[in-house]
Amino acid sequence: MRALLQRVSEAEVTVDGESIGRCGAGLMILVCAMQGDTEVAAERLAGKVARLRIFRDEEGRMNRSVLDIGGGALVVSQFTLAADTSRGNRPGFSTAAAPEEGRRLYEHFAGALAALGVPVETGQFAGDMRVRLVNDGPVTIWMES
Template identity: 60%
Template sequence: MIALIQRVRRAKVDVDGATVGEIGPGLLVLVCAQPGDGEAQCAKLVDKLLKLRVFADAAGKMNRSVQDVTGGLLLVSQFTLAADTSAGNRPSFTGAAPAEAGRRLYECVLALARERHPVVEAGVFGAVMQVELVNDGPVTIPMNIQ
């Protein structure tokens, strides 16, 4: 499973002109399932997201998690994170899980996050989405969960 995590001051996702998910300070997480991923990777990703220390403490060091700061999570499916650009100019997306598996795994991540964290918003799987964010820092962290 691939994730791209951005610490944000605020973020939102719109579909067809309507806002479907919005958070204040927290983490915007773009999520891509890969072939072979399962519930273990979903659980590991959620655990990592909730414990990742990327928010400043009183001394200004990144020592606090999204849970520590009671921040929001905005989870957005994005199969293009699996893009392979090694050949030619058109990316290949064979590294992404097939659509139905991707949907199931994205929903698994979303359900686990909602069980464990009070503020979880989401995009719409498979929709054309417009994501708007104010990156805080900027802090952007790629993650590959095996």
């Protein structure tokens, strides 16, 4: 699985003008299941995300996790993280998991993150979403399982 994490002071996703997910201080996580990914990969990624020390401690160092700060996560599916831009000008997405498998693994990742104690809200799988966030830092991290 692939994930793009952004440390945020707030984030929100809307569909048709309606807010369907939001978080305050914590993480905005864009997630893509790749062909061959498994539930184990989703759980491993969720564990790494929950324990990733990218939040400031009392001395201003990135030394605390989202769990340490009591932060939340907004998890949004984004198959375009599978983009292959090695040839031509149009990205290819053939390495992304099939939609049914992508949905299952996306939901499994969100559930695994919540099971670790991170309050999780989600976007709408395959939905036409609008995402608004305030990146804190800015801090943006690319992760793969």
